Amino acid sequence: MEHYMILDDFxxxxxxxxxxxxxxxxxxxxxxSDLQSRIASDGDTHYLAMSxxxxxxxxxGFIQVRLKVGSDLGPFNGSRxxxxxxxxxxxxxxxxxxARIAGMVLPWKYFxxxxxxxxxxxxxxxxxxxxxxxxxxxxxxxxxxxxKSLAVVAAKGDFDALxxxxxxxxx
Numbered sequence: 001m002e003h004y005m006i007l008d009d010f011x012x013x014x015x016x017x018x019x020x021x022x023x024x025x026x027x028x029x030x031x032x033s034d035l036q037s038r039i040a041s042d043g044d045t046h047y048l049a050m051s052x053x054x055x056x057x058x059x060x061g062f063i064q065v066r067l068k069v070g071s072d073l074g075p076f077n078g079s080r081x082x083x084x085x086x087x088x089x090x091x092x093x094x095x096x097x098x099a100r101i102a103g104m105v106l107p108w109k110y111f112x113x114x115x116x117x118x119x120x121x122x123x124x125x126x127x128x129x130x131x132x133x134x135x136x137x138x139x140x141x142x143x144x145x146x147x148k149s150l151a152v153v154a155a156k157g158d159f160d161a162l163x164x165x166x167x168x169x170x171x
Contacts, residue, residue, distance in 0.1 A: 018056035031060020062155035078144035083127035090163035
């Protein structure tokens with residue numbers, strides 16, 4: 001029997017863990033990318049919409065929305081699940097799911113997995129095995145038992161981004 005835990009279906013103000021999504025871009029380090037994020041709805045369907053212009057100018061190149069899954073009491077233990085499931089749609093390529101684990105202090109340290117999108121709502125399973133070290137240095141092995149946060153990211157190019165997430169959770 002498969003276990004599934006919904007982190008967020010965007011029908012309320014906070015995730016099932018009591019945390020809220022926060023958005024930021026490469027502007028925190030001098031980049032010029034633009035981010036817009038909001039909770040939108042289409043009838044009874046609510047979703048997180050992230051859009052903007054991703055630019056590699058000025059050493060930039062990302063926009064993201066992040067959800068803390070760990071707490072002050074410690075990380076979230078995701079080891080009883082196989083990975084992250086999301087229902088999403090969007091345009092093109094250049095989308096990633098970033099995971100940060102306990103012990104990662106520097107903001108540029110993360111593990112990443114690609115998000116394959118289509119223009120239609122699609123259920124996407126991203127197994128833990130798909131997460132690989134980010135671009136900046138060595139980090140050891142990805143350990144889902146030590147999750148601190150998950151982020152939906154548009155990066156690594158110059159493009160107009162649009163990704164909409166109707167549901168995200170662990171499967």
